[in-house]
Amino acid sequence: MNLITALARLLIFPGLLFAVPAAWFFLWVERKAVARMQGRIGPPFMQPFFDFIKLLGKSTPPRTGIGGLLMRAWPFIAVSAAAGAVGLLPVLPASGGFQGDLILLLALLELPSMCIIAAGFSSGSIFGEIGSAREAVLSVSYNIVFLLAIVSIAASQHTFSLAALAHQSASPLRWLGVIAILVCLPAKLHLNPFSLPNAEQEIYSGPMTEYAGPELAMWELSHGLEWVAATGLVATLAAPVFTLWWVAALVFVALCFAIVLLLSAVAAATARLQIDTTVRFYWQCTMIFAVLAVASALFMRLRA
Amino acid sequence: MNLWNKLMCYSRRHSPWLFHMNGGSCNGCDIELIASLTPRYDAEQLGVRLEGSPRHADILCITGPITNNAVNAIKTVYDQVCGPKAVIAIGSCPATTNVFIESRTLAGPLSKHIPVDVFVPGCPPRPDAIILGVAKAAEILAERAGKKLPIAPVVMPLVGPGCGGACACGNSAEAKTEEKPQEVAQ
Numbered sequence: 001m002n003l004i005t006a007l008a009r010l011l012i013f014p015g016l017l018f019a020v021p022a023a024w025f026f027l028w029v030e031r032k033a034v035a036r037m038q039g040r041i042g043p044p045f046m047q048p049f050f051d052f053i054k055l056l057g058k059s060t061p062p063r064t065g066i067g068g069l070l071m072r073a074w075p076f077i078a079v080s081a082a083a084g085a086v087g088l089l090p091v092l093p094a095s096g097g098f099q100g101d102l103i104l105l106l107a108l109l110e111l112p113s114m115c116i117i118a119a120g121f122s123s124g125s126i127f128g129e130i131g132s133a134r135e136a137v138l139s140v141s142y143n144i145v146f147l148l149a150i151v152s153i154a155a156s157q158h159t160f161s162l163a164a165l166a167h168q169s170a171s172p173l174r175w176l177g178v179i180a181i182l183v184c185l186p187a188k189l190h191l192n193p194f195s196l197p198n199a200e201q202e203i204y205s206g207p208m209t210e211y212a213g214p215e216l217a218m219w220e221l222s223h224g225l226e227w228v229a230a231t232g233l234v235a236t237l238a239a240p241v242f243t244l245w246w247v248a249a250l251v252f253v254a255l256c257f258a259i260v261l262l263l264s265a266v267a268a269a270t271a272r273l274q275i276d277t278t279v280r281f282y283w284q285c286t287m288i289f290a291v292l293a294v295a296s297a298l299f300m301r302l303r304a
Numbered sequence: 305m306n307l308w309n310k311l312m313c314y315s316r317r318h319s320p321w322l323f324h325m326n327g328g329s330c331n332g333c334d335i336e337l338i339a340s341l342t343p344r345y346d347a348e349q350l351g352v353r354l355e356g357s358p359r360h361a362d363i364l365c366i367t368g369p370i371t372n373n374a375v376n377a378i379k380t381v382y383d384q385v386c387g388p389k390a391v392i393a394i395g396s397c398p399a400t401t402n403v404f405i406e407s408r409t410l411a412g413p414l415s416k417h418i419p420v421d422v423f424v425p426g427c428p429p430r431p432d433a434i435i436l437g438v439a440k441a442a443e444i445l446a447e448r449a450g451k452k453l454p455i456a457p458v459v460m461p462l463v464g465p466g467c468g469g470a471c472a473c474g475n476s477a478e479a480k481t482e483e484k485p486q487e488v489a490q
């Protein structure tokens with residue numbers, strides 16, 4: 001029974017069967033929201049699905065040797081990691097089975113960006129290498145804040161277990177952590193003020209420059225799944241506790257949708273920052289609040 | 305044709321990704337291509353995306369009369385685009401080399417070097433004409449993938465005021481009122 005529940009979570013909800021259409025839906029919402037904010041009509045509803053199918057039917061340039069093999073492998077690793085991260089989200093009350101914790105979720109969320117860095121360097125394209133270097137610098141910047149936010153949440157609630165966190169009511173410190181995570185999400189999802197790694201037209205397509213066809217389709221899918229996992233993490237932490245499972249699932253989806261809209265609005269309203277400004281933003285402005293959050297969480301814990 | 309092929313053709317028609325390349329253009333056609341993506345014309349409704357890398361693109365948009373310097377770059381980029389692919393020649397320059405005809409710095413017209421599928425005439429063509437050309441190219445793309453037949457190049461009709469009068473085509477705003485849509489097989 002436990003195995004069946006775990007498989008259902010990984011494969012149906014919030015796993016693959018829910019996550020893949022949700023990934024396409026979120027990609028569409030992002031493009032549509034940006035278009036509406038620019039006074040355009042924007043792409044039709046099924047657009048990311050059509051893009052995906054079309055990319056599956058395109059040919060790929062010949063790749064040889066270990067480098068070529070690695071280049072083919074990166075997008076698939078990224079997709080599996082992102083899908084695994086979505087499957088870990090405790091939306092439904094788990095009755096036993098495998099339960100991951102925040103640390104595993106963070107590792108799986110970080111894996112796609114590692115894959116992007118590796119993909120850019122193994123592609124051998126100068127633009128890919130610039131994009132990868134930028135992604136690496138960006139990842140070092142926002143991850144400190146991201147991890148500190150997670151640590152402060154876990155310290156204030158005395159647990160790293162996702163299911164336990166989802167079923168506790170939120171404390172003020174947790175809200176501080178959620179806001180810190182929200183500040184990191186645009187950088188994690190390569191959205192506009194921090195869209196440095198894939199800076200379109202500036203360094204071609206960054207790490208994705210040499211990718212084509214089905215491999216590019218996998219990158220698009222992994223990007224969509226990252227959207228679902230990252231917004232799902234925030235929704236899990238911010239959602240109030242419900243006893244009815246279908247209310248919990250509905251609130252989860254609605255919260256994810258609201259976060260996607262918020263991030264798209266920010267992306268449409270801002271221009272791309274330079275890499276040094278971005279690093280300064282995370283290391284100087286945001287870090288102070290993250291450190292304060294962790295310090296107060298630990299202090300409160302000592303006092304209790 | 306089974307269901308998967310039908311879906312693939314439909315997707316190809318609804319998701320043309322462009323790569324824009326300047327073959328020595330005066331920048332007139334280039335800004336019109338960008339204008340077709342801006343709020344007034346909004347080509348994204350057709351699923352059009354301007355891509356940064358030729359590897360991602362389905363349709364290569366080439367402007368300009370193809371200078372000697374640009375020829376090799378254009379051939380390289382054409383080879384970098386992964387199949388199935390289509391090529392649009394935007395403006396009168398890549399089709400005929402326009403007023404620069406017989407210049408010793410030119411290697412044009414474009415069809416001497418790579419196969420062109422759609423010609424969008426005009427100097428510069430209006431954004432609506434470019435969008436029409438992209439839609440036609442996406443159709444050709446879907447057909448080509450389905451049947452694997454060579455498809456003759458299509459010359460799009462002039463749209464709107466069309467030619468600004470700078471080129472030698474004789475289609476200045478007054479002269480072109482009787483212009484009819486035509487498909488020319490070369």
